[in-house]
Amino acid sequence: MHTVCAVRTEEFLIFSGSRGNDIITPYPEYQFSGLSTGDKWCLCALCWLEAYRSNCVPPVFLEAANGKTLKLIPLEILISKALKNTE
Template sequence: MKIIFLVLLCVSVFAQNKVPINQSKAGCGPVAAVKQTKNNKIMTKKGEKNVLGTDLQIAGKSPLTGFYRDGFCSTGDLDAGVHVVAAVVTDKFLQYSKARGNDLITPYPAYGFPGLKAGDKWCLCVARWKEAYEAGVAPPVILEATHEKALEYVTIEQLRNAEKQ
């Protein structure tokens, strides 16, 4: 019970953006080193690789994405959905996902979820992305921000076919 409460607390705090991910005192969230630019924006996550074999790049900060809500498509033991595909969502994909029971359009403020619109960058569950790919409605991906774990479920060719130009 304590673990569930701690996870919910962490998700809530991170989602509300009240505690920077690298300053968490709650004992959750990623602790991997990150590379920062001169203006202190986190751009890569050291120790985690993308599908190209280089450092994982940030996927999106507005809205703040990622299972850990740190902008990266990282994954871990608690991420049952394996949110590792960095995508630029389209209306076609959002409607498809909603019809399949995963409404990414409607905001859920209690969970810090603003709702998505076409053009937003978001870390998607790899299984949902693959399903959409097979249905011909997969959104374009950002290979540099797609975690290498995605290659356990989809091929690099599939991802390249949907790469954001």
């Protein structure tokens, strides 16, 4: 379930790669240019939760999260990591 819209941080990109999910390297054959710090991207709710538990979670756009996310991640946790209006 890729239902969490987040802003990539350097810390998260490294964490994701350490878990076998290299989202930095471009894969032209799949029309994927790779992600960088600051990129907005939807990610798997379970991956986001794993990053949260490992203290390397990227901030989320709470309004853009799919409601199905709440089946896996409590709203209070999402709110605690939500981007503020000024960001």
